[in-house]
Amino acid sequence: MERLAIFGGSPVRETPIFYGRQCIEQDDIDAVTETLKGDLITCGPKVEALEAKLCEVTGAKYAVVVANGTAALHLAALAAGFGEGDEVIVSSITFAASSNCVLYCGAKPVFADIRPDTYNIDPESVEKLITPRTKGIVAVDFTGQAVEHDAIRTICKKHNLILIEDAAHAIGTRYKGQPVGSIADMTCFSFHPVKTVTGGEGGAITTNDEQLYRRLMRVRTHGITRNPGEMVHPTDAKWYNEQVELGYNYRMTDFQAALLLSQLKKLPKFAARRKEVVEKYNKAFSEMPEIFVQREIPESDTTRHLYILRLNLDKLNCDRRQFFDALYAENTCPQVHYLPVYWHSYYEKLGYQKGICPNAEKYYEEVMSIPLYYSLTDADVEDVIHAVKKVVEYYRK
Numbered sequence: 001m002e003r004l005a006i007f008g009g010s011p012v013r014e015t016p017i018f019y020g021r022q023c024i025e026q027d028d029i030d031a032v033t034e035t036l037k038g039d040l041i042t043c044g045p046k047v048e049a050l051e052a053k054l055c056e057v058t059g060a061k062y063a064v065v066v067a068n069g070t071a072a073l074h075l076a077a078l079a080a081g082f083g084e085g086d087e088v089i090v091s092s093i094t095f096a097a098s099s100n101c102v103l104y105c106g107a108k109p110v111f112a113d114i115r116p117d118t119y120n121i122d123p124e125s126v127e128k129l130i131t132p133r134t135k136g137i138v139a140v141d142f143t144g145q146a147v148e149h150d151a152i153r154t155i156c157k158k159h160n161l162i163l164i165e166d167a168a169h170a171i172g173t174r175y176k177g178q179p180v181g182s183i184a185d186m187t188c189f190s191f192h193p194v195k196t197v198t199g200g201e202g203g204a205i206t207t208n209d210e211q212l213y214r215r216l217m218r219v220r221t222h223g224i225t226r227n228p229g230e231m232v233h234p235t236d237a238k239w240y241n242e243q244v245e246l247g248y249n250y251r252m253t254d255f256q257a258a259l260l261l262s263q264l265k266k267l268p269k270f271a272a273r274r275k276e277v278v279e280k281y282n283k284a285f286s287e288m289p290e291i292f293v294q295r296e297i298p299e300s301d302t303t304r305h306l307y308i309l310r311l312n313l314d315k316l317n318c319d320r321r322q323f324f325d326a327l328y329a330e331n332t333c334p335q336v337h338y339l340p341v342y343w344h345s346y347y348e349k350l351g352y353q354k355g356i357c358p359n360a361e362k363y364y365e366e367v368m369s370i371p372l373y374y375s376l377t378d379a380d381v382e383d384v385i386h387a388v389k390k391v392v393e394y395y396r397k
């Protein structure tokens, strides 16, 4: 048996690879430099073109481009009207931003459990948490797989709830053939460098609702409007603008938008490669009883952002920490997505207690994300599989 690198053996790889990384090519760089030479370098023609392109990609009527995914979630929560006294049901396994946006608005996040096999929000758990104060749901397309929209839509209709879809992982995914971004009341995207397409930083909200769109556009820029129809004191003076509500500066620069326009052209090839890598991993790991493979629902045609390696700890003489450290020492560096949000000490201080989402808590103790991104070579993928096998064989019961 090969000696693990963590115990002095030689690592599977000389140089480390991490769970995600961007792919920036010469045409991306050219698009940015070209835009920097233009007249408008923020919120100019490239931002508008990006909004049009996002409508095309998602099938949504409207898109509002913002500074990052967290800003997108904040503005969506604001436009949804979440506020003091409201409860909003949020996925428990997600990045904290999905629920922080509810706190930004003074409302209370209520955490729903996940399905034990897809890791997405469980509609039955959502239903149980509904009270007269429930105003909406923030559902996350975790790893890129679409949430169970049919079940969630039924719940939203029955209880008159607003659905915000956190699709930070899911650009390019379709649910029953319909692109993510045109299904929920509002869908939020992130363009952070680990995501499938990047602007360095960046985010967007898509919606089919004109009222929500107008509101989102306004709060993106301080709550200030130039549209006389929205003013309390309308005038036709060319210089006049009016702040009609409290907003923010969540604008994106035009050079980030140019980078994103260039990246979105490559979404089909990025998505295809991610799918190939997922298939290679699934094939290798489905033969190993020590590893659970994430269940895919047939409704979702998924552009996968994360690959979750889940350990069957009954069959291994180690815990997640030992497995993670061993894989790390092999230079195939994993990461963990995510701590149940309410386990963060900030949420603990707000009064959330352990035990409320048993499936999420068990999931957290057993998982790590292994490298998944466009520019992984077949040899890289083989290295990751080799490293996982090596560690499994070492710790096998």
Ligand SMILES: *Cc1c(COP(=O)(O)O)cnc(C)c1O
Binding pocket: 068, 069, 070, 071, 094, 095, 097, 098, 140, 166, 168, 169, 190, 191, 192, 201, 202, 203
């Ligand atoms: C990345 C991410 C965000 C936040 O996006 P930023 O662009 O980093 O602000 C929100 N939710 C999820 C699920 C994410 O993965």
